[in-house]
Amino acid sequence: MSKLFPKSANSLPFQILIYLGLVVGIATAGVTYYMTPKYTRVGYAPVQPVPFSHAKHVQEVGLDCRYCHSNVDKSAHSNVPTAQTCMNCHSVIKANSPLLAPIRESYEKGTAVPWVWIHHTPDHAYFNHAVHVNRGVSCVECHGKVNEMDVVTHSQPLSMGFCIECHRNPELRLRDPKDVYNLDSKRLADQGAAGLKTAENFVHDWKVKPPQSCSGCHR
Amino acid sequence: MRHVYLATFFVVALVLSVFGLRGTVFTSPPMDVFPEWLFPSMKYQPKFRPQAETTFFADGRADRLPPPHTVRADLALREDDHRYLGKSAAGGFSAGLPEGLSVDRKLIEIGRDRYQIYCAPCHGALGDGNGITKRYGMGATATYHDARLRTMADGEIFNTITNGKNTMLAYADKLVPDERWAVVLYIRALQRAQQATAADVTDAAARKTLGLP
Numbered sequence: 192m193s194k195l196f197p198k199s200a201n202s203l204p205f206q207i208l209i210y211l212g213l214v215v216g217i218a219t220a221g222v223t224y225y226m227t228p229k230y231t232r233v234g235y236a237p238v239q240p241v242p243f244s245h246a247k248h249v250q251e252v253g254l255d256c257r258y259c260h261s262n263v264d265k266s267a268h269s270n271v272p273t274a275q276t277c278m279n280c281h282s283v284i285k286a287n288s289p290l291l292a293p294i295r296e297s298y299e300k301g302t303a304v305p306w307v308w309i310h311h312t313p314d315h316a317y318f319n320h321a322v323h324v325n326r327g328v329s330c331v332e333c334h335g336k337v338n339e340m341d342v343v344t345h346s347q348p349l350s351m352g353f354c355i356e357c358h359r360n361p362e363l364r365l366r367d368p369k370d371v372y373n374l375d376s377k378r379l380a381d382q383g384a385a386g387l388k389t390a391e392n393f394v395h396d397w398k399v400k401p402p403q404s405c406s407g408c409h410r
Numbered sequence: 411m412r413h414v415y416l417a418t419f420f421v422v423a424l425v426l427s428v429f430g431l432r433g434t435v436f437t438s439p440p441m442d443v444f445p446e447w448l449f450p451s452m453k454y455q456p457k458f459r460p461q462a463e464t465t466f467f468a469d470g471r472a473d474r475l476p477p478p479h480t481v482r483a484d485l486a487l488r489e490d491d492h493r494y495l496g497k498s499a500a501g502g503f504s505a506g507l508p509e510g511l512s513v514d515r516k517l518i519e520i521g522r523d524r525y526q527i528y529c530a531p532c533h534g535a536l537g538d539g540n541g542i543t544k545r546y547g548m549g550a551t552a553t554y555h556d557a558r559l560r561t562m563a564d565g566e567i568f569n570t571i572t573n574g575k576n577t578m579l580a581y582a583d584k585l586v587p588d589e590r591w592a593v594v595l596y597i598r599a600l601q602r603a604q605q606a607t608a609a610d611v612t613d614a615a616a617r618k619t620l621g622l623p
Contacts, residue, residue, distance in 0.1 A: 203411075206411050210411070210414060210415070210418075213418070214418070217418070217422060221425065224432070225429055226443045227443075229432050229433075230429075230432045231440050231441045231442070231443060232440050233432060233433050234432075234433050234434050234435045234436055235436060235437075235439075235440050236435050236436070236437055237437050237438075237439070238437050252531065252542055252543075252546075253531070253542055254531060255526070255527040257527050258527055258528060258531065261528075261583070261584040266460075268459075268460035268461070270460070270461060271461055273583065275579055275580070275583070276584075278579060279578075279579050280531070280532075280543055280546075280548065282577060282579070283547065283548055283549060283577055284543065284546045284547050284548060285546075301469075302469065303463075303469065303470055303471050305463075308462075313452070313453040313454075314452060314453055314454055314455040314457065314459070315451075315452040315453065315455070344435055345440075
C-alpha cells in the first residue's frame, strides 16, 4: 500500500493551529485599527457649497468664532451662520464673487445653503456646546485647529472614549475662560505647576463636574 | 503551507492598500461600521436636530419659523418699549438705560466682550470706524467720535444695532436686547475715552507720571 500521507503531515494539525492564531491576530488588529472613528471619521473634509476658509477669516481678518457661531455660548447647538451673517461684510466686500453665489441666493430668496455636516454625533448622544465653552473647554479640544484650516477637516475621533477621557480628568484640558476662543492658546495644565493648580481650583470653584454616568449624555 | 502564508500576506496587503491609513483626508461621506440597515440602533432617530435637513418640508429645512406673535418665554411679552425697541413713551428714541439694567462693571464688560466680537471688525477697537474690513473695501464706516453720534439718543443706537442702517445689517439675531444695551453702554465708554481731559486722571501716581499737579 502506498503512503497516503507523507511523514510531514504529522505536524500539519500543529501548523494549522499556528496559522489560525495568526489569522485571529490579524483580524483583531484590523478591527482595532479600522472599526473606530479614529479611522472612519478623522480626516473627513467634504467639499462645501462655498469654499469658506476659516484660516483666512480667523487669522487674517481676526474674527472671533462667535461672530458667526453666535449661539455657541448660549445654546446646546452651535449654529452654522445665517446667510445674513455672511452678507454683513459680503454685501460690500467681494459682492459679485461667483463663489458667493449660493450665499446671495440664500439671502435674497430664503433658500438654505446646503452646508455639509461634518462633526456628526450620534442621535443618542446629547452634547451641549454652551456648558462646555462656558466652563473652559475650548473649541480646539474637539474640533482641532480650525483657525488654521482652509477646508474644515474632522480632526478628533469624538468617540465615547474621547469624551470620557476628558470627563474623568477635566483639569488636564481646561483653559482660562478668556482663552476658550483663542485656538492657539495653551491649556492651563500645560502652563506648568501653577497652571495645573489654577485648573484644579477652577474645577472646584466653578463646580466643573462632568458626568460619567450613562444618563449624563445618553438620555 | 508556504502558499497559505503568501496568500494571507497578499490579502493583508490588499486590505491595507484599499483602506489606507488612519487620518487620511477624504471627501466622501464617512463609512458606517455598523450600518443602520444591518444593525438597527439609536444612532439615527426619527427626530430633527437643529439646522438639520429634511425632505418632509418643501424648503428642505427641519427648522420652522415660530407662528406669528410667538413670544420667547425668557424675553417676556416685550411690553417695555424702552427696553425692547429703544423708544420712549413720547414716541421718540429713549435716553438712558431701561429700567432693570444699571451701569456697572459687569454690564460694561459684557458690552466690551460683545463689541469686540460683533462690532470691532468694522467699527474698530476704538470705535473710530477703522476696523479691519476697511482694508478689504468696506467703504466708509461711521466713527462714534463725531458730534452726530455723541449726541445720538441711546435708544437710536439700540435701534441701529437691532435693525441695522445703510450697509450695516441687523444684529438682532446675534445680540439679545440686554446685550445690545450693554454694547450701547460700551460705545458711550469709548466716546468718553476719546473726550478725556487731564482732569479725568484721578490716580495720584498716574498724575505724577504725566507731570500733572
